[in-house]
Amino acid sequence: KAGVTQTPRYLIKTRGQQVTLSCSPISGHRSVSWYQQTPGQGLQFLFEYFSETQRNKGNFPGRFSGRQFSNSRSEMNVSTLELGDSALYLCASSFGESDTQYFGPGTRLTVL
Amino acid sequence: KNEVEQSPQNLTAQEGEFITINCSYSVGISALHWLQQHPGGGIVSLFMLSSGKKKHGRLIATINIQEKHSSLHITASHPRDSAVYICAAVFGNEKLTFGTGTRLTIIP
Numbered sequence: 001k002a003g004v005t006q007t008p009r010y011l012i013k014t015r016g017q018q019v020t021l022s023c024s025p026i027s028g029h030r031s032v033s034w035y036q037q038t039p040g041q042g043l044q045f046l047f048e049y050f051s052e053t054q055r056n057k058g059n060f061p062g063r064f065s066g067r068q069f070s071n072s073r074s075e076m077n078v079s080t081l082e083l084g085d086s087a088l089y090l091c092a093s094s095f096g097e098s099d100t101q102y103f104g105p106g107t108r109l110t111v112l
Numbered sequence: 113k114n115e116v117e118q119s120p121q122n123l124t125a126q127e128g129e130f131i132t133i134n135c136s137y138s139v140g141i142s143a144l145h146w147l148q149q150h151p152g153g154g155i156v157s158l159f160m161l162s163s164g165k166k167k168h169g170r171l172i173a174t175i176n177i178q179e180k181h182s183s184l185h186i187t188a189s190h191p192r193d194s195a196v197y198i199c200a201a202v203f204g205n206e207k208l209t210f211g212t213g214t215r216l217t218i219i220p
């Protein structure tokens with residue numbers, strides 16, 4: 001069974017631009033969660049989607065948004081990028097909302 | 113406030129030693145996760161537990177609900193166990209809150 005895939009793996013953007021990251025969950029998994037990891041703040045929860053509905057949202061500004069499609073694939077978007085948005089963005093999928101999560105390799109975003 | 117604390121921050125041990133990493137949390141939780149992150153960023157979920165003890169190979173995770181404390185043990189440690197170990201708690205709001213991680217280095 002293929003694991004969680006994230007695209008792109010690496011991304012360089014400049015301040016003020018916007019970015020869209022993609023996550024394809026393990027086949028059959030309906031829950032996708034997104035996390036941000038930075039050296040200063042560590043891992044932080046961004047959002048959780050289940051069956052196309054956002055179930056939970058972390059404490060991030062409105063510039064961070066996401067969605068989930070009917071095939072459970074998910075995207076997250078960050079608008080008006082700031083230097084502090086440079087981070088590793090991880091997504092994780094699970095079959096149900098309370099099941100073990102399987103993490104993707106992450107997208108490393110650098111904002112210049 | 114929902115908080116998760118891990119100790120130690122860094123741990124260096126000789127190959128074969130028994131390793132313990134601790135995690136404590138501030139209020140009641142519904143579940144606790146232990147994650148392993150290797151250099152390069154890849155995260156593997158090791159355990160999810162809400163009570164008692166779980167074992168997988170040389171790894172053992174325990175949780176004491178009353179004391180709000182969990183431990184991850186590694187028996188017969190090996191250099192390939194070198195990684196960052198992160199605990200994460202699911203509080204009532206169902207958001208995962210992460211500890212700061214323990215960087216484990218096993219010396220051959």
